Amino acid sequence: MSDSLDQRIVRATQAGLPLVPEPYRKVAEDLGVTQQDVLQCINRMVEDGRIRRIGAVPNHYAIGYVANGMSVWDVDDAQVTALGRAVGALNCVSHCYRRPRHPPEWPYNLFAMVHGRDRAEVVAGVAQVAALLGNASRGHDVLYSKRILKKTGLRFG
Amino acid sequence: MDETDRRIVNALQDGFPVCEHAFAQAAAGLGLAKEDLIQRIARMLEAGELTRFGPMYNADRMGGAFTLCAMAVPADDFERVAAIVNAYPEVAHNYEREHSLNMWFVLAAAKPGRIAEVVRDIERRAGWTVLQFPKLDEYFVELKFAL
Numbered sequence: 001m002s003d004s005l006d007q008r009i010v011r012a013t014q015a016g017l018p019l020v021p022e023p024y025r026k027v028a029e030d031l032g033v034t035q036q037d038v039l040q041c042i043n044r045m046v047e048d049g050r051i052r053r054i055g056a057v058p059n060h061y062a063i064g065y066v067a068n069g070m071s072v073w074d075v076d077d078a079q080v081t082a083l084g085r086a087v088g089a090l091n092c093v094s095h096c097y098r099r100p101r102h103p104p105e106w107p108y109n110l111f112a113m114v115h116g117r118d119r120a121e122v123v124a125g126v127a128q129v130a131a132l133l134g135n136a137s138r139g140h141d142v143l144y145s146k147r148i149l150k151k152t153g154l155r156f157g
Numbered sequence: 158m159d160e161t162d163r164r165i166v167n168a169l170q171d172g173f174p175v176c177e178h179a180f181a182q183a184a185a186g187l188g189l190a191k192e193d194l195i196q197r198i199a200r201m202l203e204a205g206e207l208t209r210f211g212p213m214y215n216a217d218r219m220g221g222a223f224t225l226c227a228m229a230v231p232a233d234d235f236e237r238v239a240a241i242v243n244a245y246p247e248v249a250h251n252y253e254r255e256h257s258l259n260m261w262f263v264l265a266a267a268k269p270g271r272i273a274e275v276v277r278d279i280e281r282r283a284g285w286t287v288l289q290f291p292k293l294d295e296y297f298v299e300l301k302f303a304l
Contacts, residue, residue, distance in 0.1 A: 020201050099290040143254040
């Protein structure tokens with residue numbers, strides 16, 4: 001077996017943890033290692049950021065957050081880091097990234113995904129982002145989702 | 158979902174313990190029996206109220222390559238192009254959006270060179286330009302859905 005224990009644990013848990021009282025013991029048994037090996041390895045991946053967090057991921061459609069809009073903003077590159085952090089901290093924003101512009105048709109460099117229970121909540125969320133950015137925003141657009149064409153989880157290893 | 162389910166999801170969006178008796182510890186924090194907690198999580202997964210339960214791996218740090226892509230596809234060619242794009246295993250998500258750039262998808266590949274290959278391939282088969290929006294910086298990626 002040339003794969004590292006890290007890779008084997010990723011593969012064994014990327015679809016989820018076993019729903020048994022001692023899930024890490026079950027993973028260890030399946031991989032033929034000790035529970036301590038698994039706990040250490042997972043703790044290491046949490047510390048170095050390979051694991052963002054461990055927990056429950058709600059399906060936002062099932063819990064009523066059926067509307068989303070990808071809001072995109074044109075802000076000064078010199079200010080984008082500070083502004084991006086402030087926008088990302090808003091409760092209505094689930095993801096916030098800096099991405100490249102494609103001028104002239106795409107002048108936007110800051111992407112903030114806004115979720116809501118309906119279109120009106122998304123509109124209100126975008127208004128919050130606009131208020132926060134104020135004059136720092138030189139232009140923006142909102143791309144509402146119309147249809148999910150494909151959705152599969154990312155797979156690693 | 159009842160009130161207890163909501164409490165569980167709110168608490169466990171923030172984190173699940175990494176220790177030997179993980180469910181017992183998580184259940185104690187919620188004032189539940191571990192068997193009840195396990196059953197409720199299993200039911201919510203089954204019902205699709207949870208998409209997953211376990212470690213959330215950070216795609217960027219797993220050695221793969223990712224990029225967001227967009228295309229402007231005329232309405233009368235949209236379904237043909239969607240079928241072409243969706244057929245690639247490297248396409249993880251694909252959304253139709255209300256904009257002249259109306260198709261937005263995420264490409265994920267184990268090797269960086271593969272992204273460029275898939276982009277060229279899609280452009281050739283679809284006949285439309287693919288714009289790439291790779292992430293340059295990340296400011297916040299977290300679910301904050303209060304239930």
